[in-house]
Amino acid sequence: METSEEQKYGVRRLEMSDKGKGFIELLQQLSVCDSVSDKEFEDRFRELSSLGDDHVICVIEDHVSKKIIATGSVFIEKKFLRNCGKVGHIEDVVVDSSTRGKQLGKKIINFLTDHARTMGCYKVILDCSIENKLFYEKCGFKQKEIQMVRYFV
């Protein structure tokens, strides 16, 4: 029986075993992510898991190669503003360079956005480079304001 695209590229939550499936190597395509030991991965995984639905990392696994080929995360900020409203923050979205342009990035964004909506957020926000503006517009986002940053190292 042939594997449908949906079965082949379904989105699911990160699992502990994903470290062995190239999850860290995928993140390295996005930014600095030096070697993470198994212990460091396990500790951070447990820490994030304890936050439950307030911090979700999702992945797409290629069921043929058994590699993680796309990921993204969303965490839920709880505010006093907006009648104790909630905001979803999308972070760390990356698709493996060999599988870009196949709507996987959009799938990841849709999963994270749906999660924020389900959690009762009144909006979902993210930062991106000018180069990726059109991608996010195609995912239903629009540009608003500017980003400020101050690094500590």
Ligand SMILES: CC(C)(COP(=O)(O)OP(=O)(O)OC[C@H]1O[C@@H](n2cnc3c(N)ncnc32)[C@H](O)[C@@H]1OP(=O)(O)O)[C@@H](O)C(=O)NCCC(=O)NCCS
């Ligand atoms: C940005 C990124 C996540 C997009 O993932 P992708 O799987 O290649 O994107 P998709 O195939 O889902 O693209 C969805 C739509 O956006 C368009 N698109 C994707 N990237 C684009 C870009 N950089 N510029 C313009 N359009 C883009 C696609 O052509 C597609 O259009 P269509 O629906 O009309 O066919 C991927 O290129 C990537 O991982 N880049 C490196 C890491 C990065 O920059 N991450 C974002 C951090 S903010």
